[in-house]
Amino acid sequence: MSENQRRRFLSLFRDISLISLLLCINITASYGAADALDDDFEHFEDTPLVEPLSNPPWFKLTFLDLSEDLADAIENGKQGLVIYFGQKYCSYCKQLLEGNFGMPDIRTYTQKHFDVIGIDIHGQREVTALDGSLWNERSFSVRKKVHFTPTLIFLDRNRREALRLSGYYPPYKFRAALEYVADGYYLREDFRTYLARADVPLVFDAGDMNLEDFFSPPPYALDRSRLPGERPLVVFFEQGDCHACDVLHTGPLRQDDISRQFEQLDAVQLNMWSNTPVLTPAGEKTTAKQWAAELGLFYTPTLVFFDERGEEILRVDSVVQFYRLRNVLEYINSGAYRHYATFQQWRNANQR
DSSP, X not given: OOHHHHHHHHHHHHHHHHHHHHHHHHHHHHHHHHHHHHHHHTOOOOSOOXXXXXXXXXXXXXXXXXXXXXXXXHHTTOSEEEEEEEOTTOHHHHIIIIIITTSHHHHHHHHHHEEEEEEETTOOOEEEOTTSOEEEHHHHHHHTTOOSSSEEEEEEXXXXXXXXXXXXXXXXXXXXXXXXXXXXXXXXXXXXXXXXXXXXXXOOXXXXXXXXXXXXOXXXXXXXXXXXXXXXXXXXXXXXXXXXXXXXHHTGGGSHHHHHHHTTSEEEEEETTXXXXXXXXXXXXXXXXXXXXXHTOOSSSEEEEEOTTSOEEEEEOSBOOHHHHHHHHHHHHXXXXXXXXXXXXXXXXXXX
16 A cells, blocks of 8 residues: 555545544434433423313314224324323323424324324213213213323224323333334234333342332232232332433432322332242232233333232323322322222312
8 A cells, every 4th residue: 555545544534433423422412312301301390280281283173983083094094093081281291292292203203193082081072982882071081991191092993902001101102102003013012022122121130229118128928819908009110220210219209298108008119120029919929020011011110009909900100290199199098999990080079
């Protein structure tokens, strides 16, 4: 190689190296900005709104005949229907409608693949279900066991429920949910498996997780099938290196009235990816990882509440802040779950 060629090669190498470095910086900055944005979506005041919400103008105009709505979606080349259960003063609904759907990529992708119809869980409009039965919006929400708003139910072309999202999820998780249904992955695997393939979780030991004084230590013998418990049980499914878990432990769980209410429950914490032995409330021997898979858990932290006989009452598997968590605990500790089929039905009867 001549001296001239050597100089040109070194110059080209420096240029390529510089370009590569700049690309790495830009990519890292972009991911960092996206992560920071999603972090912001997990921090918000969750008390009821002062001003009422309205659905985006691009939501489908509908007479709430679900069979007709689904047929229209299919005729227009959509993958199916998304039923949005919301309420006008819900701060979590605002995060979805103005936050997630306010992002052009999410809005465009949703409109391309789905028709979205809105149901007000307090509303009185008539709803014709897929089986032809008639309800009003409020009773239909109870029938569909809507505990939290927003709840999104994805219906595919064959009238099947492809996915349900109960509560608010930040943009990165919401995008994954849209793609999971639109691209037909739900036909081959559950959402938990899909997410695990996209972002393989690490197995962390309990030392990497946030501990609370009200957590009971192992062994985790949670069986209530033979001898009922004296009070309800809550199982915290978490993992290490979990930002949303940190938000829960450094935010709502630092409030005295929240921690006092948890002290009224039997409470344990499990790493949802670990092989920690567990005897479930139903009396089955398993591991934390296997149990989480059987429950279909895909979000951390997830709080699953069980009654004295080991039956699941509800689960909180989405972003949760102080106001909602306090009300969930009151619903559980007051025994209201024995009289009201859903948390939201109880809230309707006890609005303050």
